[in-house]
Each structure stands twice: as C-alpha cells, then as structure tokens.
Amino acid sequence: MTPATAKVIIEGLKQAGINFVTTLPEFNLQPLVQAIHDDAEIIHVPVCREEEGLGICAGAYLGGKQAAMVLMNTGFLLSANILTTLHYHTQIPVLMLIGYSGGMGEPYPAHTSLAKVTEPVLRALDIPYELVGRVDAMPKAIRYAQVQARSSRQPAAILMYQDVLFT
8 A cells, every 4th residue: 555545545534534543553554554643633543453453443432433443354354253242232333444355466375265255254244345446436435434334333344455455
C-alpha cells in the first residue's frame, strides 16, 4: 500500500465519522497504520492480537466513539469468537477494514487458502461486506459499511483487494 492510498482511506474513515481505530503491525498495511497513527483526529490504539483490538473497539463504542479495526484476513479468521460472543451478542457495531490476501494474482501460493475461506466465513457469520479493488472506491465503501454497521448494530467489513493493498 502506498502513502497516497493510505491518505484516501483515512479521508474515507473521517467522512464516515470514524474517530477511533485499532491496528496490528502488518507489512502490507504499514503505510495505512502509520497514517492512522499520525492523524490527530483519530485515536489510534495499536494492538498485538485481533481479538484484543475488537474488544477495545467495543469499549470505545460504549464510550461514545465510532470504532474501526484494520487487519488482514488471517486475523479476521482468528476473530470469529469475539465477533459472535461480543459484537453480535451485545449488538456493538464495528467496521473492519480487512486486507484480502490470497486472491487472484497472489504471489505467495500459501496464502491462496485464505481467499477460499474468508468470504464463506463472513457469510457464515452474517457479516455484510464489500470487496473493494479500486482505491477511488474506498471512501464510498467505507461510508456505506459504517452506515450498515451503525444501523444494524453489528459488524460490517470492507475487503481490500490487491489493487488497494499494492498501489
């Protein structure tokens, strides 16, 4: 991801009213993580595990913040338990911006299994999502997903495809 792409995503987060973001250190997402960290209008909480970040997002929501988490699909797959037992059970919305590793054009064959299960798991958890492959489509997708999360009081996700991650 380039710094220019990160800037577009940050603007989308702000347009959607997001003011609290948790992130993990992830190579493919580093420019976005750094841009979030550097933005004075967004509270940034770096975390060590995805479940921790989603729990912190829940607390932020209860404290009046509009929260999002930035993670890769590997981390999303690790988070099914907290999404169902905390976010669904207590109706706490969260927007997830998920880097979608393993799709067509993936240079690392070991990652292709991630693409095979990411969308089926989202559907099984009844989490609405949009697969976004163009940087210029990110702000609108973020706004729409945040509206969905807030109005349904449930998680919603944006899957950031190759062209968003690597341009």
